[in-house]
Amino acid sequence: MLEAIQKADTLIEALGWIRRFRDKITVIKLGGSVMEDENALRHVLLDIVFMETVGMRPVLVHGGGAAIDRAMAAAGLTPKKIRGRRYTDDATLKIVEEVLAYETNESIAAKIEELGGRAMNLNFRSTNVLFGERITLPGEDGEQLDLGHVGKVTRVDRGVIENLCYAGQVPVIPSMAIDESTGGMLNVNADTAATAVATALGAEKLIYMSDVNGVRRDKTDPKSIIHSLTDVEARELIRTGVVDAGMIPKVEACLETLDRGVRKVHIIDGRLRHSLLLEIYTTEGVGTEIASTS
Numbered sequence: 001m002l003e004a005i006q007k008a009d010t011l012i013e014a015l016g017w018i019r020r021f022r023d024k025i026t027v028i029k030l031g032g033s034v035m036e037d038e039n040a041l042r043h044v045l046l047d048i049v050f051m052e053t054v055g056m057r058p059v060l061v062h063g064g065g066a067a068i069d070r071a072m073a074a075a076g077l078t079p080k081k082i083r084g085r086r087y088t089d090d091a092t093l094k095i096v097e098e099v100l101a102y103e104t105n106e107s108i109a110a111k112i113e114e115l116g117g118r119a120m121n122l123n124f125r126s127t128n129v130l131f132g133e134r135i136t137l138p139g140e141d142g143e144q145l146d147l148g149h150v151g152k153v154t155r156v157d158r159g160v161i162e163n164l165c166y167a168g169q170v171p172v173i174p175s176m177a178i179d180e181s182t183g184g185m186l187n188v189n190a191d192t193a194a195t196a197v198a199t200a201l202g203a204e205k206l207i208y209m210s211d212v213n214g215v216r217r218d219k220t221d222p223k224s225i226i227h228s229l230t231d232v233e234a235r236e237l238i239r240t241g242v243v244d245a246g247m248i249p250k251v252e253a254c255l256e257t258l259d260r261g262v263r264k265v266h267i268i269d270g271r272l273r274h275s276l277l278l279e280i281y282t283t284e285g286v287g288t289e290i291a292s293t294s
C-alpha cells in the first residue's frame with residue numbers, strides 16, 4: 001500500500017512540470033552512439049512517448065554516425081572526419097542517404113509506433129523539411145577546407161513540423177538537407193541540424209542525447225563531468241582541446257543555440273534510464289547544462 005501511495009506521490013510531483021511544458025516544443029537530438037544500444041534506445045523512445053501522451057510536443061532530430069561508419073566499412077570505404085565532420089564524397093553521400101534518411105529514420109518512427117506512440121518520419125521519400133547550403137571549414141592557415149557534400153541548415157519548413165506536433169504525432173527528422181541552390185542532397189552534422197530546428201520552432205528546450213554523461217575535463221573519465229558551463233568556458237574548452245572529436249560540433253551547436261536566444265541547452269547520457277524525463281521533470285537535472293552569460 002505504501003509503495004502504491006509513493007507512486008501516486010511521484011505522479012503528483014510531476015504535475016507541475018507536466019503543466020509547465022504542456023503544448024511546449026522540446027527538440028531532442030538523438031546521437032548515433034545511443035542508437036547502437038537497442039535497450040537504451042527503447043527507453044529513450046518510451047520517455048518520448050510519455051512526453052507526447054501528457055501533451056508536451058517532442059520533436060526528434062537524429063544522427064547515425066556509428067551506423068554510417070559501419071556501412072562505409074562494409075562497402076570498403078574509410079571514413080574521414082575533419083573536426084568531427086565527415087568528409088562526404090559521392091559514394092559516401094549515397095550511404096548516408098540510405099542509412100540516415102531511410103533505414104535509421106524509418107526504424108525510429110516504427111519503434112515509436114510499436115511503443116504505442118504516433119510518429120511521422122520526415123525524409124526525402126516522404127516530406128523533406130530541412131533546406132541548406134554547402135559549408136567549408138576554416139583551416140589552420142586560414143585556408144578553407146572542403147568537406148564535399150556537407151552542409152548546414154538555412155531553412156526549416158516549420159509549418160509541417162508544427163502541424164504534426166499539434167496533431168499529436170512525433171516528427172522524426174534525419175540530419176540531411178536539400179541544397180537550396182542545386183537541389184542536391186547535403187549531409188548535415190546532426191547536432192547543428194537540431195540547433196536549426198530548435199531555433200526555427202522557438203523550442204522551449206533543446207536536449208542532446210549522447211553516449212557520454214556530459215562534457216568532461218578528461219574525456220575518458222566519467223567522474224570528471226562538468227555539470228554546469230557558461231558559454232565563455234565552453235569556448236575555452238574547445239580552444240584548449242579538452243573538447244575533442246564528436247563533442248566539438250555538439251558544443252559548437254550548443255553555443256549557436258544560446259546565441260540565438262535559447263537560454264539553456266543540455267547534453268545528457270541516453271544510456272542512463274529515463275535521463276530525458278529526469279532532465280525535464282526534476283530540478284537538479286542530469287548531464288551538462290550550458291547557459292548563456294549575456
Ligand SMILES: Nc1ncnc2c1ncn2[C@@H]1O[C@H](COP(=O)(O)OP(=O)(O)O)[C@@H](O)[C@H]1O
Pocket residue numbers: 030031032033034063065066209210211212214215216217218219242243244245246247248250
Ligand atoms: N571533453 C569531452 N567530454 C566528453 N566527451 C568527449 C570529450 N571530448 C571528446 N569527446 C567524445 O565525444 C563523443 C560524443 O560525440 P559523438 O560520438 O559525435 O556522439 P553522438 O553520436 O551522440 O553525437 C564521446 O563519445 C567522446 O568520445
Ligand SMILES: CC(=O)N[C@@H](CCC(=O)OP(=O)(O)O)C(=O)O
Pocket residue numbers: 030031032033062063064065066068084085086096100150151175187188189190191246
Ligand atoms: C557532416 C557530418 O558529419 N554528418 C554526420 C551526420 C550524422 C551525425 O551527426 O550522427 P551523430 O549524431 O551520431 O554524430 C555524419 O555523417 O556522421
